[in-house]
Amino acid sequence: MTRSLLTFTFLALCISARADENIAKAQARLQAEGFYRGNPTGSFDSETAAAVTRYQIRHGLAITGKLDAATSRELAILAPASEAPPKVLSGNWRRLRSGEMEFVQQAGASHSTKAKQVAAPTAAAPSLSANAPGSTAPPESSSGAQETASSQVNAEDNLSEAMRNYVAAFILAGLDPHIGSELEFFAPQVDYFGARNVSRERIERDLVRYDRQWPERRFWLDGDIQVKRRSGAAIEFVFPLRYELRNGSKRASGKVMKSLSLVAGGDNEMQIVAVDEHKAQ
Structure with missing residues (x-):
């Protein structure tokens, strides 16, 4: 023994x-x-x-x-x-949400600066004939322009990173054993799959129903995240989401285009004010 x-x-x-x-x-x-x-x-x-x-x-x-x-x-x-089964430890998704609002605000500020630069009038350059001897073209770029372009690229990279992390956190929260985890992403009133101004209480009931209907779920980001609208600390984007659902012998699978609209909320986090989806082609 x-x-x-x-x-x-x-x-x-x-x-x-x-x-x-x-x-x-x-x-x-x-x-x-x-x-x-x-x-x-x-x-x-x-x-x-x-x-x-x-x-x-x-x-x-x-x-x-x-x-x-x-x-x-x-x-x-x-x-x-x-x-x-694809369940996660409660709260693991929180680490993916850190700093998300800062990223979106920076990207929004960069977007506004870029728009102003495009709209701003430029000083008229002296007219030079193409056949004039000794004529030279002005330099195509400067260190200042390169730095601005580099900053804009970095801001776009940060935004893409923040959106991917947000989508991942949102999906993980949906798999969390605690139903209220996913609820934390939503604002008090949400345009919810075509219904206007849906309360959190109603969303919670829907999440509980969905969890009971499909206790086993898998999700994949099946392509790029595309920004539809961006203004300051508000952003709307869409992404292709592939899914597999299971409840005993019952199964469902497919692909949807999911849309999220976010605004700045408390605790330096973004809140969902609108969510919708339609079947992907």
Whole structure:
């Protein structure tokens, strides 16, 4: 009996050490690609879950926040022996929302500056005949123009990063065991799938119904996120979302174009004021 117990304990420790090594390898790979900001620890914490989610959404993988079989293959690490249903630890999505409003505000400011530059009149240059001897064209660019262009590119990159993180966080919150997690993304009144000024209470009832109808869900970002409208700290964008739903033997799958409209809310976060979707072609 004692020998069996010792053998079991030894095997458990070996499996645990192997799992920790596997997680550390995943963290190192994620760190090398810029998704994980810490040092490899071998512990699957909220920062690791956020890094895994960022990796998944950029590589077209199912957004689970876990080192599932498909994600493990992409990271070239050992896949889990068995894959659990696509549920995530409560609250892991929060790390993906940090700084989102700052990104959108910066991008909005850059967008306004760019528009002003386009609209501003330029000083008239002296007219030179194409056949005039010794005529030279003015320089095409300057260091100031290059710096402005570089700033605009950086702002657009930040905006794309923020939108991807927001979509990933929104999807993870929808998989969270706590139904109220997804509800935190919505403003007090929302234009909700064609219905105007829907309250959070009504949205919560709908989320509970949806969770009961489809307890097992998988989602993929299936293409680029496109900005439709942007003004200051408000933004509207659309993205293609592929899904697989399951409830026992009942299944459903497909692809939709989802639209989100966000405005600046409290706690330095963006709130959804409108959500809609239609089947993708």
